[in-house]
Amino acid sequence: MFGYTLEEVGNIVVMQGFSGLSLFSVLLLMALGLAIIFGQMGVINMAHGEFMTVGAYTTVFLSKLAVEYDFVKSYFVFAIIAAFIVAFILGYVIEYVMIRHLYKRPLDTLLATWGLSLVMQQIFRSTFGAKEVSAELPEWLLGSFQPTEGIDIPINGVFVMGLALVVTVSVYLFMFRSRGGLRVRATMQNRIMAGAVGINTKQVDRVTFALGCGIAGVAGAAFTTIASTGPTTGSLYIVDSFMVVVFGGAASLMGTIASAFGIAQAQSLLQFFMTSSMGKVATLMTIVIILMMRPEGLFAAKVRK
Amino acid sequence: MNELSEKVLGGKQGALHLAILAVLLLVILPLCLDLFRLGLIGKYVTYAFVAISLVLLWGNGGILSLGQGMFFGLGGYCMAMFLKLEASDPISTKIQTTPGLPDFMDWNQIVELPWFWEPFKSLPLTLLLVLVVPVLLAFIIGMAMFTRRVGGVYFSIITQAIALILSILIVGQQGYTGGVNGITDLKTLSGWDIRTDSAKYCLYFMNAGLLILCIMLSRFILTSKFGMLLLAMRDKEERVRFSGYDVARFKIFIFCVAAMISAIGGAMFTLQIGFMSPSFVGIVPSIEMVIFAAVGGRMSLIGAVYGTLLVNFGKTIFSETYPELWLFLMGGLFIAVVMFFPDGLAGIYEKYAPHCSFSMLRARWLKKVPKVTGERQ
Numbered sequence: 001m002f003g004y005t006l007e008e009v010g011n012i013v014v015m016q017g018f019s020g021l022s023l024f025s026v027l028l029l030m031a032l033g034l035a036i037i038f039g040q041m042g043v044i045n046m047a048h049g050e051f052m053t054v055g056a057y058t059t060v061f062l063s064k065l066a067v068e069y070d071f072v073k074s075y076f077v078f079a080i081i082a083a084f085i086v087a088f089i090l091g092y093v094i095e096y097v098m099i100r101h102l103y104k105r106p107l108d109t110l111l112a113t114w115g116l117s118l119v120m121q122q123i124f125r126s127t128f129g130a131k132e133v134s135a136e137l138p139e140w141l142l143g144s145f146q147p148t149e150g151i152d153i154p155i156n157g158v159f160v161m162g163l164a165l166v167v168t169v170s171v172y173l174f175m176f177r178s179r180g181g182l183r184v185r186a187t188m189q190n191r192i193m194a195g196a197v198g199i200n201t202k203q204v205d206r207v208t209f210a211l212g213c214g215i216a217g218v219a220g221a222a223f224t225t226i227a228s229t230g231p232t233t234g235s236l237y238i239v240d241s242f243m244v245v246v247f248g249g250a251a252s253l254m255g256t257i258a259s260a261f262g263i264a265q266a267q268s269l270l271q272f273f274m275t276s277s278m279g280k281v282a283t284l285m286t287i288v289i290i291l292m293m294r295p296e297g298l299f300a301a302k303v304r305k
Numbered sequence: 306m307n308e309l310s311e312k313v314l315g316g317k318q319g320a321l322h323l324a325i326l327a328v329l330l331l332v333i334l335p336l337c338l339d340l341f342r343l344g345l346i347g348k349y350v351t352y353a354f355v356a357i358s359l360v361l362l363w364g365n366g367g368i369l370s371l372g373q374g375m376f377f378g379l380g381g382y383c384m385a386m387f388l389k390l391e392a393s394d395p396i397s398t399k400i401q402t403t404p405g406l407p408d409f410m411d412w413n414q415i416v417e418l419p420w421f422w423e424p425f426k427s428l429p430l431t432l433l434l435v436l437v438v439p440v441l442l443a444f445i446i447g448m449a450m451f452t453r454r455v456g457g458v459y460f461s462i463i464t465q466a467i468a469l470i471l472s473i474l475i476v477g478q479q480g481y482t483g484g485v486n487g488i489t490d491l492k493t494l495s496g497w498d499i500r501t502d503s504a505k506y507c508l509y510f511m512n513a514g515l516l517i518l519c520i521m522l523s524r525f526i527l528t529s530k531f532g533m534l535l536l537a538m539r540d541k542e543e544r545v546r547f548s549g550y551d552v553a554r555f556k557i558f559i560f561c562v563a564a565m566i567s568a569i570g571g572a573m574f575t576l577q578i579g580f581m582s583p584s585f586v587g588i589v590p591s592i593e594m595v596i597f598a599a600v601g602g603r604m605s606l607i608g609a610v611y612g613t614l615l616v617n618f619g620k621t622i623f624s625e626t627y628p629e630l631w632l633f634l635m636g637g638l639f640i641a642v643v644m645f646f647p648d649g650l651a652g653i654y655e656k657y658a659p660h661c662s663f664s665m666l667r668a669r670w671l672k673k674v675p676k677v678t679g680e681r682q
Contacts, residue, residue, distance in 0.1 A: 044458050101644060106458050107369045108643045111599065114592055115639020122632035239469050239588065242462050277477030284470045291463060292449035 012272060015152060020268030022157040022226045025164035028260040029219030030237055031244040032171055035256045037212035038245055040188045041205065043099060044110040047117035048241065049234025051213040054090060054120075055083035055220025056135075056229040057128060063135035063224075073138050080163070080221045087217025091210035099209060100202070117235065124231035134228035141225055156225040163222050167215060172253055174211075184208050247287050248298055255299030263287065312528045313521045322607050323520065330513040340502055347509045347577045349617040350516055351377075354570025356598040356609035357516075358563035361523050363595070364603030365532065366559050367539030368456070371591050372446075372464035373567050375471050376439040378586030380568025382475075382482070383438055385581035386422060387431035388491035388499075389483075408490070413480030421481075428495055435572045436565050443564035447557035454553070456542070465588055472587035487582025491575070499576060512573045519566050520606050526562065527606075535559060596635070599642045602651025612650055 030052060037045050045051075059079040066075035094116065102109040137156070144154040175181035186194040187204040195201045223229065244263055248255030263283060270279035291297070314320035334346055355373050363369045395404040401411040406418060424430045446467065450460055475482045483489070491499070498504060526532055537545045538552055546552045575581045584590065601612020616638070623631040646652060 042458075044461075098640065098644065105643075105647075107363075107367075107461065108647065110369070110458065110461060111592075111595060112640045112643040115596075115636040115643070118632050118636030118639065120636075122629060122636070125632075126629060239466055243466055246459060246462055275477060277473050281470055281474050281477065284466055284473075288463060288466055288470065292446075292453070295450070295453045295455040295459065 013269065016268050016272045017265060018153050018157055020265040021161050022154075023268055024261050024264035025157075025160040026219055026223050026226070026237070027240060027244055027264050028164045028257060029167060029222055030216060030241040031248070031256050031260050032168060032253075033212040033215035033219065034241050034245045035248075035253065036171070036175075036215070037209055038242075039252075039256075040184060041103075041208055042106055043103070043209065044106060044113065045099075045209075045212070046110055046114040046238060047094075047120060048113075048213075048216050049236070049238040050117045050120040050124075051087045051091060051216035051234070052220040052223065052237065053124060053229060053231070053234040054087050055217030056224050056233060057124065057133075057220070058083045058086045058217065059221045059224045060128075060133050060135045060229055063137075067136050072136060073140070076138055076141070076221075079135075079224075080218055083217040083221035084214045085217075087220070088210045088214035091213025092206055094213070095206045095209040100205060103205075117238075121231045121235070128231070130231060132228040132230035132233075135224040137225060160222045160225055163218070167218055168253075168257065171215065175253070180207075243284065243287050246297060247291060249296060252297075252299040255297060259298055309525075313525045319524065323517065326520075326607055326610060327513075327517050330516070331510065335506070335509065340505060343509055344505060344577065345617075345621060346614070347505075347512055348574065349614050350509075350512050350610075351570040351574040351577065352594060352597060352617065353516055353610040353613040354519060354573070355567045355594040356601060356613045357519055357523055357606055358566040358570075359595055359598040360603060360606050360609045361526065361535075361559055361566075362563040363598065364605075365527060365535045365539065366556065368556060368560065369458075369461045369595070370464045370560070370563065371461045371588065371595065372468035373563070373594050374586055374588075374591035375464075375468040376443065376564040376567035377571035377574070377590075377594070378471070378475075378581070378583070379439045379442065380435050380571030381575040381581040381585065382488065382571075383425065383431060383435040383568075384572040384575040385488040385491060386425040387428065388494060388575065389488050390422065390425055391495070392490055392492040407483070407488070409483045409486070409488075410480055415480045419481050435568055439564040439568035439571075440561045443561045444557060447553075447560040451553040451556040451560075465591070468586065468588055468591050472583045475583040475586060482583075485583060487580055487584075489580040489582075491579045494576065500579065505577070508573070508577050512577060515569060515573060516610065519569065520610070523562075523566070523606050526559075531555065531558075593635075596639055596642070598649075600638065600649050602649030602654075604648060605651030605655075608649055608651025608654070615650070 030048065033051070034045065034048055037043050037048070059076075059082075062075055062079040062082055063072075066072045098112060098116065099109065102112060141156045141159055144152045146152055173181075175184065183194070183199050183204050184207075186197075187199060187201045187208075191201050194204075220229075220234075223233070227233075240263065244260045245256060247263065248257070248259035266286070267279055267283045270282050273279075274282065314323060330346075330350065335343060338346065355377050358373060358376075359370070362373075389407045393405065393407045398404045398406065398408065398411070401408065403411055403416050406415070410418075424434060446464065450456075450463065455463070476485045478484070493499065499508065527535070534545060534550060534555055538555060542552055571581070571585070574585070597613040597616050598609045599612070600616050601610065602608030619634070620631060623634060642649060648655075
């Protein structure tokens with residue numbers, strides 16, 4: 001096969017699979033935020049990628065501080081929390097200023113948030129410069145370990161995946177096992193009834209949107225461990241993340257996880273055996289064709305409206 | 306016949322507005338501007354085709370396609386492929402290892418013309434394909450999505466993904482498409498040198514004329530019974546469906562018409578500017594074209610043209626002098642138009658201007674009706 005021996009192909013599959021896992025983790029984190037904003041609220045947030053970039057820049061900024069004040073070993077945990085908080089607050093403000101006026105016009109939200117993403121990109125460029133910057137990573141994140149001969153597994157990839165899993169479980173617990181999540185689901189399913197039983201639906205909207213943005217911020221923090229950050233980093237992931245959410249079935253958490261895994265793995269494997277652009281084309285094409293045949297996505301039963 | 310002209314021109318007022326636009330594009334601008342600036346206007350006019358198609362599709366049909374750049378690009382590429390084949394005749398490409406092939410194929414060690422380039426050797430076939438290829442793609446997409454009742458934001462996201470696929474494909478397949486540089490060095494159209502000044506003027510007028518024809522065609526569609534249905538589908542799709550209309554078929558039709566109009570714009574772009582590149586195919590140009598229509602007024606065919614001219618003029622001026630400021634402005638424009646002026650320039654105009662015809666003013670004066678002032682929003 002392609003001039004490789006069977007064993008080599010096996011190793012390549014495992015290693016590409018692991019590099020696919022890093023992509024999977026970032027995509028999953030991005031898509032989780034989107035699944036909340038888009039799947040629950042029906043808002044198209046084209047600036048979601050920029051919220052990820054906000055998280056990434058927060059991490060980079062903290063890493064600079066960490067180098068200066070010498071706490072490189074432990075700063076990353078704080079960076080994740082800080083990335084979440086910064087993106088959360090920003091999302092909260094944006095919802096208040098912009099999104100809440102547009103709930104009845106989903107197509108217009110799409111355009112307005114696209115405008116927002118342009119503005120945010122330019123703000124990044126003006127403040128942090130057009131060049132890509134990377135965070136100073138603590139030593140325990142660097143390097144790789146070798147379970148067998150011929151297979152290298154990078155530690156940062158494993159870490160990022162762990163982070164993605166923790167966030168996924170937390171989102172699940174929040175959405176389906178807590179009072180807050182109950183309020184969110186009640187509001188999204190029947191706003192009037194939810195209001196009637198005493199839920200402050202506007203407050204719920206704001207927190208839900210901010211939460212989605214906060215998770216994108218965490219995605220940004222995770223992203224800094226595997227690549228460097230530039231002003232347009234987020235926009236590279238936005239279409240992929242939307243495809244993940246749509247492909248998985250917008251309101252389904254399981255669907256989001258499964259489709260993030262499928263898309264990331266397919267892309268990563270295909271990119272090894274074809275050129276990187278053709279791998280991406282093949283993946284996206286497959287998704288689009290499947291979506292054309294099964295528009296409701298993998299894990300949902302409702303007809304799209 | 307009279308009825309037809311009424312429909313095509315859109316009544317007295319519509320005819321007047323169209324005439325003003327025609328005079329502006331065909332008389333005033335060519336007289337006032339030098340050839341370089343006129344070329345820029347010509348470029349904007351090709352974008353206006355896309356803006357018009359979005360007025361049909363988005364403003365009146367409620368279908369927001371984020372892939373119109375893809376049809377613009379396909380039309381442009383079809384034209385560019387013909388021009389490129391003509392430009393790479395064996396004599397002018399004799400320094401290549403394989404004379405007679407486009408230069409980028411030679412650079413990528415492709416020795417034989419790929420099959421899908423063959424039809425572009427003939428001009429009539431090319432002109433046909435400029436229209437057929439984008440319409441066919443639109444038909445396939447529309448067939449797959451509208452018959453399954455995919456609509457609204459899902460349609461937007463999927464068309465966006467398809468635009469992304471197409472642009473990656475064009476960039477990736479350098480040997481077949483010219484890659485990221487696109488198809489450049491175009492010289493003649495059936496022996497007619499398109500780079501001379503006279504040809505440039507000629508193409509500009511052709512372009513503006515075609516735009517006006519497209520506006521008339523769109524007007525005809527919108528004022529017909531189909532136009533009413535389109536509006537009805539946008540506002541209450543279910544009710545139209547329950548009245549016994551096949552909603553999907555109408556949507557496919559309007560999507561195909563929009564694709565065709567965009568493709569004409571793309572082909573004219575190639576002819577006027579002399580190249581085509583993937584930077585007109587992907588997500589960013591497709592969304593930018595939506596903002597042209599939005600600024601002009603998503604419901605107004607003529608407003609969309611003015612919107613396109615205005616935004617692009619702003620873009621040229623600002624990106625020359627303050628490149629950092631332009632993105633702020635563009636982003637701000639998106640937000641402001643959506644939040645404060647959903648009907649764009651045409652909406653503002655309709656609110657304050659057209660009640661000023663003489664007889665109406667007099668009637669208002671006599672009845673002492675308070676005038677509409679420009680201060681209120």
